[in-house]
Amino acid sequence: MKNKKIPVRNMLLAISTALAIWLVGALLIHQQTLSTYQAEDEISMANAISRIDMIFETVNQSLGKASDLYSDRCPEMAHSLRQLTALSPYSRSFSMAKQGTIYCSSLSGEVAIPVSDYFKNDRKLSFSYGPVPAQKTQVINLKRQFQNVEIIASIPGFYFYNDLTGQNDKEQHYLSIDGHYLDRSGQLHTAPLARSNTRTRVQASTNYDYSLVYVLPDSYTWRQYYQASAVLFFVFLAIGPLAGVWVYSTLIKPKSLRKKLEVAIDRGEIQPWFQPQVDTLTGELTGCEVLARWISTSDGIIPPNQFIPLAEESRLIIPMTRDLMRQVRSWLLTEKRHITPGFHVSINFSSHHILSGQIIKDCRHFLNGLPDGLIHLVVEITESEILNDNRQINDVLTQLHQLGVIIAIDDFGTGYSNLSYLQDYPLDILKVDRKFITHLEPEVAHRHLIAGIIDISKKLDLSTVVEGVETEKHVESLKQLGATWLQGFYYGKPVPASEFSRIWLKKTGA
Numbered sequence: 001m002k003n004k005k006i007p008v009r010n011m012l013l014a015i016s017t018a019l020a021i022w023l024v025g026a027l028l029i030h031q032q033t034l035s036t037y038q039a040e041d042e043i044s045m046a047n048a049i050s051r052i053d054m055i056f057e058t059v060n061q062s063l064g065k066a067s068d069l070y071s072d073r074c075p076e077m078a079h080s081l082r083q084l085t086a087l088s089p090y091s092r093s094f095s096m097a098k099q100g101t102i103y104c105s106s107l108s109g110e111v112a113i114p115v116s117d118y119f120k121n122d123r124k125l126s127f128s129y130g131p132v133p134a135q136k137t138q139v140i141n142l143k144r145q146f147q148n149v150e151i152i153a154s155i156p157g158f159y160f161y162n163d164l165t166g167q168n169d170k171e172q173h174y175l176s177i178d179g180h181y182l183d184r185s186g187q188l189h190t191a192p193l194a195r196s197n198t199r200t201r202v203q204a205s206t207n208y209d210y211s212l213v214y215v216l217p218d219s220y221t222w223r224q225y226y227q228a229s230a231v232l233f234f235v236f237l238a239i240g241p242l243a244g245v246w247v248y249s250t251l252i253k254p255k256s257l258r259k260k261l262e263v264a265i266d267r268g269e270i271q272p273w274f275q276p277q278v279d280t281l282t283g284e285l286t287g288c289e290v291l292a293r294w295i296s297t298s299d300g301i302i303p304p305n306q307f308i309p310l311a312e313e314s315r316l317i318i319p320m321t322r323d324l325m326r327q328v329r330s331w332l333l334t335e336k337r338h339i340t341p342g343f344h345v346s347i348n349f350s351s352h353h354i355l356s357g358q359i360i361k362d363c364r365h366f367l368n369g370l371p372d373g374l375i376h377l378v379v380e381i382t383e384s385e386i387l388n389d390n391r392q393i394n395d396v397l398t399q400l401h402q403l404g405v406i407i408a409i410d411d412f413g414t415g416y417s418n419l420s421y422l423q424d425y426p427l428d429i430l431k432v433d434r435k436f437i438t439h440l441e442p443e444v445a446h447r448h449l450i451a452g453i454i455d456i457s458k459k460l461d462l463s464t465v466v467e468g469v470e471t472e473k474h475v476e477s478l479k480q481l482g483a484t485w486l487q488g489f490y491y492g493k494p495v496p497a498s499e500f501s502r503i504w505l506k507k508t509g510a
């Protein structure tokens, strides 16, 4: 693999995506939980206020009945007030006051207590202890004015405790009257027990002079989060990893055909297949041509015509050829015992590879990685490429020659050129294009052409490989014409390395 950082980076991006989605999910779940409990609190407050209002309203009506009992004479009236207390829900006692002084109580009979001891600021509701101060039981006093008489009812605090119970221990509810706060255990506070960062919610009754104060927790338990946002919880739990997988698969998916090819080269999906080349006279294996095949996991075996042009255009042809050479070399090392002396291995090179000069380094590296003299490396260059008369190509070919590399002109005869270049370049082999052999028998002209090419090559001391040999008649004709080597389906199609080893090397090997 050329670049192992890419999958790690992709993996990190995928994990980050999943974590980011979980983070967003956590924030949304938090918000959802807050608003769920806020809505519940609002409902609970409204219900509590209507229940408390109902208590005060009931007691208020009893105060109306108490006004009918008004008298200046306390002992008789106290008796009647006691009877009324027994019949009135929620009331513990009734007291009568005139000119700012309580003078008669259903509990204590005749008394003289300033009303202001119970009610500050002319309010109608107040807290006090009673009826026995030593017991410290909280009562709530409700006062009502009837002309020049004030009647006061006391209501035990425990009637309110149920409505002061929060959803959990962290949540405190208070009944607030005139700056005092009654909690659910009957304790009276001068301020709600709230930490500075806790949230408080206050709702006042529109009928009576009190309000409810909820001190809410600054955080919720896992259980509460789960109860309030179970659906969101599962949705984000699932979406996080799914998005991560999606990001990862999108990132590793090649974005263009070029990228796809680059990835394929990286993954070693471009593999060398081998086609035998034989001695014309004996039919014995003398070498092979390396032909690229793209073994794609998604599209199967892709032939070179479908990706070599793209590889050349995108300059991926150089890394591709280099990787093919790496695979060929390791195959040759595995099979070295079966390779006969003088075995030729022909590899196709593009003009980019030659012009860049990198071919020299790559061929040297290839040969240095093999035992001395194990094979002859043949560099195949198409005629059309070499025809771009270029001194640079000549220089490169000369240096390759010095390395012991054999130079073959591929597709010879298709360039419609004058043949003077055959003398100018350091060449060794002419590969006769298969179009000349297709009609070898019926087309006499083609037979003459092949004869002419073989004749020229002999005169220039070049060897010939005739491609496209498909029948026995082709073989017979080419024997007569004196071609050096033959290549074609008659002998064998290009096959993967393992098959080539089995069919050819292990059959004829030393």
Ligand SMILES: Nc1nc2c(ncn2[C@@H]2O[C@H](COP(=O)(O)O[C@H]3[C@@H](O)[C@H](n4cnc5c(=O)[nH]c(N)nc54)O[C@@H]3COP(=O)(O)O)[C@@H](O)[C@H]2O)c(=O)[nH]1
Binding pocket: 275, 289, 290, 291, 292, 293, 303, 304, 305, 308, 321, 324, 348, 349, 350, 380, 410, 411, 431, 434, 467, 468, 469, 470, 487, 488, 489, 490, 494
């Ligand atoms: N630069 C590179 N070019 C490459 C490489 N690998 C292949 N190629 C070039 O792709 C062209 C198509 O090759 P392929 O489909 O592999 O075809 C080869 C043979 O399969 C085919 N052949 C051989 N014998 C016969 C036959 O009897 N009948 C018949 N119909 N076809 C036959 O000919 C192709 C041989 O090509 P070549 O000798 O190279 O001209 C082709 O131009 C390849 O060069 C690569 O790695 N790099």
